[in-house]
Amino acid sequence: MAMEAHLHVVFLLVNVIVLGVSGARRETAVGDPGMRRDGLRVAFEAWNFCNEVGQEAPGMGSPRAADCFDLSSSSLKHKVSEADNKLGVGKPFPGLAPGALNNTDLYAVQKELYLGSLCQVEDTPNPWQFWMVMLKNGNYDTTSGLCPRNGKKAPPFGPGRFPCFGKGCMNQPMLFHQQTKLSDGGIMRGSFKGTYDLGSDIGNGLDGISFYEVLWEKKDSNESWVFSHKLKTSKKYPWLMLYLRADATKGFSGGYHYDTRGMLKILPESPNFKVRVTLDVKQGGGPKSQFYLIDIGSCWKNNGAPCDGDVLTDITRYSEMIINPETPAWCSPTNLGNCPPYHITPNDTKIYRNDTANFPYGAYHYYCAPENALFLEKPVSTCDPYSNPQAQELVQLLPHPIWADYGYPTKQGDGWVGDARTWELDVGGLASRLYFYQDPGTPPARRVWGSIDMGTEIFVSDRDEVAEWTISDFDVIFT
Ligand SMILES: *[C@@H]1O[C@H](CO)[C@@H](O)[C@H](O)[C@H]1NC(C)=O
Ligand SMILES: *[C@@H]1O[C@H](CO)[C@@H](O)[C@H](O)[C@H]1NC(C)=O
Ligand SMILES: *[C@@H]1O[C@H](CO)[C@@H](O)[C@H](O)[C@H]1NC(C)=O
Numbered sequence: 085m086a087m088e089a090h091l092h093v094v095f096l097l098v099n100v101i102v103l104g105v106s107g108a109r110r111e112t113a114v115g116d117p118g119m120r121r122d123g124l125r126v127a128f129e130a131w132n133f134c135n136e137v138g139q140e141a142p143g144m145g146s147p148r149a150a151d152c153f154d155l156s157s158s159s160l161k162h163k164v165s166e167a168d169n170k171l172g173v174g175k176p177f178p179g180l181a182p183g184a185l186n187n188t189d190l191y192a193v194q195k196e197l198y199l200g201s202l203c204q205v206e207d208t209p210n211p212w213q214f215w216m217v218m219l220k221n222g223n224y225d226t227t228s229g230l231c232p233r234n235g236k237k238a239p240p241f242g243p244g245r246f247p248c249f250g251k252g253c254m255n256q257p258m259l260f261h262q263q264t265k266l267s268d269g270g271i272m273r274g275s276f277k278g279t280y281d282l283g284s285d286i287g288n289g290l291d292g293i294s295f296y297e298v299l300w301e302k303k304d305s306n307e308s309w310v311f312s313h314k315l316k317t318s319k320k321y322p323w324l325m326l327y328l329r330a331d332a333t334k335g336f337s338g339g340y341h342y343d344t345r346g347m348l349k350i351l352p353e354s355p356n357f358k359v360r361v362t363l364d365v366k367q368g369g370g371p372k373s374q375f376y377l378i379d380i381g382s383c384w385k386n387n388g389a390p391c392d393g394d395v396l397t398d399i400t401r402y403s404e405m406i407i408n409p410e411t412p413a414w415c416s417p418t419n420l421g422n423c424p425p426y427h428i429t430p431n432d433t434k435i436y437r438n439d440t441a442n443f444p445y446g447a448y449h450y451y452c453a454p455e456n457a458l459f460l461e462k463p464v465s466t467c468d469p470y471s472n473p474q475a476q477e478l479v480q481l482l483p484h485p486i487w488a489d490y491g492y493p494t495k496q497g498d499g500w501v502g503d504a505r506t507w508e509l510d511v512g513g514l515a516s517r518l519y520f521y522q523d524p525g526t527p528p529a530r531r532v533w534g535s536i537d538m539g540t541e542i543f544v545s546d547r548d549e550v551a552e553w554t555i556s557d558f559d560v561i562f563t
């Protein structure tokens with residue numbers, strides 16, 4: 085780990101020197117800066133409530149797929165076949181570990197690595213594989229005992245706490261893939277789409293059923309790919325998440341406890357990086373749509389040590405800004421348990437949450453601490469212990485004037501429907517000053533972010549809701 089970090093620094097210096105002479109370009113963390121590469125690399129993954137597979141959907145294979153190609157003399161040379169995309173549990177492929185063949189969870193992990201090997205692009209200082217479309221179903225059948233509690237196997241319990249319509253509510257979706265094609269006008273286009281409602285036909289309209297779609301399109305070789313997203317909830321599937329992620333090309337990305345593939349050829353570390361992205365929200369998805377204009381994920385232990393895959397002590401750390409203006413601040417002077425213990429200003433002044441004259445309550449939607457942290461400051465809310473493979477911590481922000489120094493939305497409505505913009509967010513700087521839990525007296529964790537993503541989490545909606553948005557120009561730039 086230390087050696088690798090050292091190498092990163094050396095490569096960075098070399099690149100900075102080279103670019104310093106030419107001046108214009110800035111060093112990037114992603115394989116495809118600005119989403120401009122003609123030869124696209126994009127993959128798909130679907131997760132159940134605790135970020136696993138559970139059971140595959142009939143005829144769909146393991147919920148991992150990819151669309152990767154090179155453009156040469158006006159034709160697309162695809163690298164992943166539909167047979168590869170349909171690979172499902174019980175079917176061997178090159179490199180598959182024998183123990184994973186008949187286990188749906190382990191099989192999906194290895195399929196992602198296999199698809200990554202087909203898509204991989206050699207680059208300096210590291211190769212990279214793909215952008216990742218992530219889809220998650222928030223239903224949890226608590227009588228199944230399928231999801232561990234803070235990483236520990238837990239017994240089943242009665243229904244009521246999480247949405248679930250009954251047996252099978254944690255199913256994986258149907259996935260239809262339109263492999264990227266080059267049309268006569270020189271436009272390249274492809275998509276992943278489908279529904280969780282097995283047995284329904286999305287060709288017959290979407291009334292009463294869930295739906296997701298990510299369509300990518302490139303009109304000109306000097307322009308960005310545009311990723312158009314659509315997500316619809318239904319009565320049976322009221323809690324759905326759809327994100328476009330730049331994940332680590334190896335190691336653990338946010339929310340995983342296994343080796344992943346992705347787009348971050350160098351892992352950005354706070355404070356020295358920014359995220360550039362164009363976001364156009366066309367339809368918000370209703371009052372429960374927690375639209376994240378940048379969600380970042382990392383992992384470290386409560387003693388500050390980096391994660392090593394031990395789900396009993398690894399803790400996923402997330403921070404995200406929710407830009408839906410209908411999202412209220414749950415943190416307030418009368419609900420201190422939903423606020424982090426303190427806020428740190430850009431000039432590094434700490435403001436405690438009991439300092440009611442100065443604490444920016446409106447800047448925090450919700451803070452929750454890892455449930456297995458031993459030295460929590462009371463009052464405190466603890467995070468849901470079931471919805472990740474291990475314990476988690478969340479710092480959820482809202483647009484507020486105090487974030488202005490970082491280029492983040494400063495008022496409700498910024499970046500929302502009718503306010504499409506290209507953002508340059510000082511994600512590294514802001515994330516260096518957020519409160520995250522650590523045991524007292526332990527050396528501060530390195531805040532290395534293994535995933536950076538955008539999209540929405542429609543959080544248990546009692547109505548069928550539709551969200552639609554496009555993302556383009558995504559880049560992570562070292563500063
Ligand atoms: C996997 O399952 C198949 C079919 O049920 C069985 O024939 C095979 O022995 C199993 N393999 C392993 C490694 O468990
Ligand atoms: C791309 O090139 C076309 C002409 O080929 C030009 O009209 C357009 O402005 C360019 N776009 C960008 C983003 O540079
Ligand atoms: C930090 O900034 C705040 C206003 O944001 C100001 O009141 C305070 O005096 C500053 N502190 C220092 C040490 O500069």
Ligand SMILES: *[C@@H]1O[C@H](CO)[C@@H](O)[C@H](O)[C@H]1NC(C)=O
Pocket residue numbers: 436438439461
């Ligand atoms: C506010 O909280 C801090 C940190 O927990 C504590 O040291 C301080 O005594 C509290 N102040 C008041 C007025 O309660």
